[in-house]
Amino acid sequence: MFYLMRVEIRNFRGFADAQELKFDEPVILLSGENHRGKSSTLNAVEWCLFGGTCVGKNTGIRERIGWEIPNRYVPEGSVLVEVEFKGPDGNYVVTRELSGTGRRASEKIIVQLPDGTKLQGDDAEHQIYTLFHSSFQHFMTTVYQHQEAIRDTLTQEPRNRNAAIDRLLGLSEYKELVQGITDAKTENIYRAMESDLEIFRKRAAEDVRIYNKEAAEKKKEAIAEGMTQEDITAQGALHRAKVVGQAVMSLAQGLGLSDLQIATPRSLGEVAKFRKEATERIDHVFLQSPDVKEQQTLQTEQGELGRLIGEYQDARTATARAQEELNEFTRQHGDETTLEEAAKAQQVEITKVEEQIHKSNARANLVREAIQYLKELVSDIDRRRCPLCGADKPKLLDQLETEWKEKIKVEVSALELQRKEHQDKLLNLESFKDRLKKLKRVLLEAHSSAEECTNKVGAILERKIGKHDDPLALLNAQLQKITLKLESRKKALEKKGQERIAIFDQLAKLRTIDDILNLERKREVVEHIWDTKEFGELDKLRDQASQFAEDVQAIKSCVAAASRKEAETKISAAGTGLDKYFCRIANHPTIRGLVIEVTEDSRTGLNSYNIKSKDGLDPTPILSQGDLNCLALSLFFGLAEAAGGTQPFAFLMLDDPTQSLGPEMKQQFVSVLEEIAKHRQLVTSTPDVEFKDLLMTNITKSKAVYDFLDWTEKNGPRIARNA
Amino acid sequence: MGCNEKVLDKITVMEQRADERKALWHTISDSFKEEGAEGVANELTRQMREIQERFDALLAKLNDML
Numbered sequence: 001m002f003y004l005m006r007v008e009i010r011n012f013r014g015f016a017d018a019q020e021l022k023f024d025e026p027v028i029l030l031s032g033e034n035h036r037g038k039s040s041t042l043n044a045v046e047w048c049l050f051g052g053t054c055v056g057k058n059t060g061i062r063e064r065i066g067w068e069i070p071n072r073y074v075p076e077g078s079v080l081v082e083v084e085f086k087g088p089d090g091n092y093v094v095t096r097e098l099s100g101t102g103r104r105a106s107e108k109i110i111v112q113l114p115d116g117t118k119l120q121g122d123d124a125e126h127q128i129y130t131l132f133h134s135s136f137q138h139f140m141t142t143v144y145q146h147q148e149a150i151r152d153t154l155t156q157e158p159r160n161r162n163a164a165i166d167r168l169l170g171l172s173e174y175k176e177l178v179q180g181i182t183d184a185k186t187e188n189i190y191r192a193m194e195s196d197l198e199i200f201r202k203r204a205a206e207d208v209r210i211y212n213k214e215a216a217e218k219k220k221e222a223i224a225e226g227m228t229q230e231d232i233t234a235q236g237a238l239h240r241a242k243v244v245g246q247a248v249m250s251l252a253q254g255l256g257l258s259d260l261q262i263a264t265p266r267s268l269g270e271v272a273k274f275r276k277e278a279t280e281r282i283d284h285v286f287l288q289s290p291d292v293k294e295q296q297t298l299q300t301e302q303g304e305l306g307r308l309i310g311e312y313q314d315a316r317t318a319t320a321r322a323q324e325e326l327n328e329f330t331r332q333h334g335d336e337t338t339l340e341e342a343a344k345a346q347q348v349e350i351t352k353v354e355e356q357i358h359k360s361n362a363r364a365n366l367v368r369e370a371i372q373y374l375k376e377l378v379s380d381i382d383r384r385r386c387p388l389c390g391a392d393k394p395k396l397l398d399q400l401e402t403e404w405k406e407k408i409k410v411e412v413s414a415l416e417l418q419r420k421e422h423q424d425k426l427l428n429l430e431s432f433k434d435r436l437k438k439l440k441r442v443l444l445e446a447h448s449s450a451e452e453c454t455n456k457v458g459a460i461l462e463r464k465i466g467k468h469d470d471p472l473a474l475l476n477a478q479l480q481k482i483t484l485k486l487e488s489r490k491k492a493l494e495k496k497g498q499e500r501i502a503i504f505d506q507l508a509k510l511r512t513i514d515d516i517l518n519l520e521r522k523r524e525v526v527e528h529i530w531d532t533k534e535f536g537e538l539d540k541l542r543d544q545a546s547q548f549a550e551d552v553q554a555i556k557s558c559v560a561a562a563s564r565k566e567a568e569t570k571i572s573a574a575g576t577g578l579d580k581y582f583c584r585i586a587n588h589p590t591i592r593g594l595v596i597e598v599t600e601d602s603r604t605g606l607n608s609y610n611i612k613s614k615d616g617l618d619p620t621p622i623l624s625q626g627d628l629n630c631l632a633l634s635l636f637f638g639l640a641e642a643a644g645g646t647q648p649f650a651f652l653m654l655d656d657p658t659q660s661l662g663p664e665m666k667q668q669f670v671s672v673l674e675e676i677a678k679h680r681q682l683v684t685s686t687p688d689v690e691f692k693d694l695l696m697t698n699i700t701k702s703k704a705v706y707d708f709l710d711w712t713e714k715n716g717p718r719i720a721r722n723a
Numbered sequence: 724m725g726c727n728e729k730v731l732d733k734i735t736v737m738e739q740r741a742d743e744r745k746a747l748w749h750t751i752s753d754s755f756k757e758e759g760a761e762g763v764a765n766e767l768t769r770q771m772r773e774i775q776e777r778f779d780a781l782l783a784k785l786n787d788m789l
């Protein structure tokens with residue numbers, strides 16, 4: 001068996017500068033507050049032996065996911081852990097070194113044998129395995145009691161406690177495997193495929209039902225319309241298509257198109273195409289036939305004549321209206337010459353009046369000048385005497401001037417009124433002349449339109465229209481001719497139209513038959529879909545998926561069964577120790593012994609642990625946190641004891657084992673350790689001062705105590721050894 | 724005897740498809756070694772999805788035939 005002799009640690013997790021701890025006593029105690037490097041010291045031994053295996057999810061330890069090996073505060077330095085073991089044939093030194101980080105990380109392992117030989121790499125790993133015959137899982141369950149193993153056992157939640165006991169038993173790998181297989185959800189995928197297939201089956205059945213129903217309904221309608229069962233067959237459809245083809249060609253010939261050819265279908269699959277082609281051909285034949293074309297030409301001519309008749313009638317009406325208006329105007333106001341003469345007469349009158357006004361004004365000026373002359377030359381005395389009668393007339397001249405002015409004013413005003421009257425008359429006459437010109441222009445335009453229409457009539461009738469021709473009568477005669485021709489053409493085409501309708505009727509029947517036969521064909525396809533190659537392959541894939549899901553499930557059962565078997569074996573082996581240690585440490589007043597049974601959790605397939613007291617009752621409702629810790633420690637000791645004979649390691653490492661233990665339990669626990677220390681080296685870390693004192697007082701073997709005093713980023717833990 | 728061998732023992736004593744299941748177990752075991760539980764889940768899902776994809780393609784073809 002191998003004893004721990006010495007550990008040297010550099011840059012590992014909380015450690016910085018290299019520190020050496022000698023484990024040269026039967027009992028080693030690592031003491032100090034939390035976060036001082038005690039657990040890292042124990043972890044260093046584990047990492048030195050197992051390297052990367054003790055890191056990550058597969059360890060089953062949550063804390064090991066993303067676990068950092070190098071000290072994050074010393075990024076440059078390489079990690080080194082060196083552990084010296086004392087074996088039966090001498091001392092072995094295992095050195096593990098890690099340099100770089102991430103993908104550049106490189107690990108080096110060296111084992112120095114007692115004779116000084118150094119093995120490296122795979123040889124060194126092989127040597128470790130040869131010496132210790134131990135896996136990380138085995139080491140974890142029988143040598144190194146992790147803090148987390150205790151912590152998780154303390155939970156009252158069955159699933160977490162089951163996982164913790166799995167971990168204590170070293171069965172985390174099984175648990176992870178079962179979890180991975182479960183997470184694949186192969187059963188769900190298979191069920192989804194089954195569900196899709198079921199939907200397909202239902203859809204197919206529904207399609208068959210619908211095709212059947214539609215075909216039956218259409219058939220019933222067809223028979224009601226006079227078709228027979230023989231008609232509604234592939235042969236019947238082909239025969240009908242042939243008849244339709246011949247009818248189309250006959251119609252074409254009848255319409256004057258003798259070169260039309262139409263291919264009749266040779267199989268049912270060609271019927272739809274034939275129907276489409278026949279429909280298009282009938283329309284084409286009809287539109288392109290000479291009779292129809294002539295009918296269209298006559299209809300066009302008929303339309304044009306109608307329009308021209310209307311146009312001609314409008315032109316004639318417009319001419320008559322313009323003439324009438326002109327006549328009426330002339331009758332009221334005279335013709336152009338009359339109006340011109342009247343205007344001239346008015347002009348003469350105006351000139352006369354203007355001359356009289358001019359004369360009156362000249363006479364007025366003369367009188368005014370004479371009075372002015374008298375006023376200036378005649379003496380004041382003479383001015384008061386009338387020159388004719390000699391009577392005294394004061395202000396005679398002023399009176400004369402006023403009277404004269406009044407007389408002239410009246411005379412000129414009367415003349416100006418006369419002039420205004422003549423001017424108004426003249427304006428009226430000018431306006432009549434303009435209106436007359438406009439009426440003549442309108443009449444001219446109406447005549448021009450009528451002339452244009454007459455020319456159009458000549459053009460459409462292809463003849464010259466003379467003065468003595470009545471265009472309207474000629475147009476009506478032509479319209480009558482065309483109407484008669486159209487009547488005759490319509491009668492001729494009516495028969496062809498009936499033939500055409502008869503063909504369309506046949507085509508509609510052919511379509512009904514085609515539809516019915518298609519529905520029946522679709523139904524047959526769906527009914528026989530289960531015999532297709534594709535469905536055969538689908539069925540095989542469904543079986544393959546079922547088989548795969550079944551295989552996966554079977555393997556999951558095997559993993560679970562293997563896990564359960566191993567759990568049973570280990571619990572059975574540890575059973576005596578478990579019971580013994582639990583009774584001693586817990587010293588429970590009512591639980592006189594414990595039994596653990598393992599069963600399969602029907603939902604997850606994982607191990608389920610039932611803890612029972614020896615009287616068969618479930619003790620968990622009355623187990624305290626301390627009791628559960630006792631259970632975890634007892635299980636660990638039981639497993640360690642069970643492995644005793646084959647255990648290569650002569651030491652046990654306990655990390656903070658007294659969580660939740662009361663003073664009495666600690667006392668009992670120390671008494672158990674005293675017993676174990678008789679044949680095992682003990683390495684214990686604890687922040688518990690009471691437990692440390694109990695150990696120091698009650699363990700009779702010699703002890704080495706390392707006090708973890710404090711911790712700094714730069715230097716790591718400060719450790720002092722005390723005797 | 725490790726976990727791998729113990730599971731293999733259980734598969735070997737099965738009456739049905741022991742060889743196929745052994746092969747599948749090796750695949751599971753290899754995936755677990757490389758990528759843990761997640762690797763196992765991914766590998767099994769991948770294999771099952773492969774079958775499902777072929778199944779879906781054929782089902783789509785058959786649906787078109789309806």
